[in-house]
Amino acid sequence: MSRPQSAPIRHFDADTIRRGAIACLPLLPSTMIFGAVLGVLATQRGLSLGELLFMSLTVFAGSAQFVSVDLWRETIPSVTIIVATAVINLRYVLIGASLRPVFRGRPLWVKICGMHMVADENWAVTMTQENLANPGFLLGGGIFLGIVWATGNTIGYLLGGGIPDPNVYALDFAFTAVFAALTVGMWKGRVDLLPWLAAAIGSLIGHYTLPGTWSILAGAGAGVVVAALTWREDMDDTAPKSEIAPEIAADTYGAPEGTYSTEAGK
Structure with a gap:
C-alpha cells in the first residue's frame, strides 16, 4: 500500500x-x-x-x-x-x-x-x-x-x-x-492598558534622559516587560488553529481529533 x-x-x-x-x-x-x-x-x-x-x-x-x-x-x-x-x-x-x-x-x-x-x-x-x-x-x-x-x-x-x-x-x-x-x-481592550501606559512612560523618560532614538527602544522594552508580567495563558490566542494550514497546525498543535490519513478515494 x-x-x-x-x-x-x-x-x-x-x-x-x-x-x-x-x-x-x-x-x-x-x-x-x-x-x-x-x-x-x-x-x-x-x-x-x-x-x-x-x-x-x-x-x-x-x-x-x-x-x-x-x-x-x-x-x-x-x-x-x-x-x-x-x-x-x-x-x-x-x-x-x-x-x-x-x-x-x-x-x-x-x-x-x-x-x-x-x-x-x-x-x-x-x-x-x-x-x-x-x-x-x-x-x-x-x-x-x-x-x-x-x-x-x-x-x-x-x-x-x-x-x-x-x-x-x-x-x-x-x-x-x-x-x-x-x-x-x-487596541484590544483593557488588557492593553498597562503595557501601553508603561510604553508611553518609558518613551517619555527615554526622550528626556537618553540620546538619539533610544527612547523608542526604552518605551518598547517597558511595554514588553509589563506585558510579560501581566500575561495570562488565556490571552495567548493570536493564531487561531482553524486558520493555519493543516500540516502546520498538526506540527504545532497536534492533529485534530477524528482526523486520519487515507489513500485517495478511501
Whole structure:
C-alpha cells in the first residue's frame, strides 16, 4: 500500500498577498510623502537616484534610511552610520518577536523573506488582524509599501531643491500621523492598558534622559516587560488553529481529533 501524499503547503498565496496589499491602501499618501521627503534629503546629501533606490530595496527601513542619509557626509566615518542605523533598528528584535504567531511552523526561507519586507506600517496593520497565521498578508503589505516608498523616493529626488526644507510644510509629521491612527486599530481592550501606559512612560523618560532614538527602544522594552508580567495563558490566542494550514497546525498543535490519513478515494 502506497503512502498517501499530502498537499504541498502554500506559504505565500496570491489571494492572501493581495489582501495584505489592499489592507495597506490607506497608508499610500503618508508613505508616498514620507518617501518623497527622503528623496529630497538624498538630493541635498549628494546621493544618486540609483543609490537611493538600492538602499530602499536592500534596507527597507524608513527611519534608519533617514538617519543614514542625514549622516552621509565625508567627515563622518562609515562605522558611525552603521552603529546609528543598527541602534534605530533594534526595535525590529521586538517586532520580530511579536510576529511569532505569523511564522510559527514555517521554514527559515519564509521567515527571511517575510521579515525583510516588514516595515512599521504593515507590521501594525498585520497586528490588527484577527488571524495572524499567514505570512502572505504581511508580505503583501510589505511589497505594496515598498513600491509606494520607492515611488515617493523617486518623486522627491526629481523635485530636488524645489523643497529646501520639508519641515516647513510639516511633511516630516506624516510618519507620526500614520501611527497615531494605526494605534486605534491595535487596541484590544483593557488588557492593553498597562503595557501601553508603561510604553508611553518609558518613551517619555527615554526622550528626556537618553540620546538619539533610544527612547523608542526604552518605551518598547517597558511595554514588553509589563506585558510579560501581566500575561495570562488565556490571552495567548493570536493564531487561531482553524486558520493555519493543516500540516502546520498538526506540527504545532497536534492533529485534530477524528482526523486520519487515507489513500485517495478511501
